[in-house]
Amino acid sequence: MRQWPDSFDSTTISVFVLAVLTMVILGYVFAVMDVRRWLRSLRRALVKVVHCFADFPEWAHYETPPCLRAMGLRAPCTEEDVKKAYRNLAEELHPDRGGDRRRFMMLQEHFEDAINYVRDMQPTGRSF
Secondary structure, three states, X not given: OOOOOOHHHHHHHHHHHHHHHHHHHHHHHHHHOOHHHHHHHHHHHHHHHHHOOOOOOHHHHHHOOHXXXXXXXXXXXXXHHXXXXXXXXXXXXXXXXXXXXXXXXXXXXXXXXXXXXXXXXXXXXXXX
């Protein structure tokens, strides 16, 4: 008479327990990973590929955030580009130079949003 569990049963049970534990660990790893950062980097790569072509597709116009569009910029751009565009527009729109106060305040809000956007889009050098 055979005794239960024999070596085949023990191996099968061990494989299933290992599979369950692996699934739990993978679930935790994927829950911890910043999937949004990965999607942003994918979008950045797509935008860079699009810029290699002469004609700019219509869908890429919608990918430029409003804060960059208000300053006349397109993604991807650097923090220095944002600061330069802000300085140029601030000279025109500043209330002390005859500009509209409301438009200048909106420019400041767009500038803050654009700086945060550009900083978020910069690679951190961190890998998963």
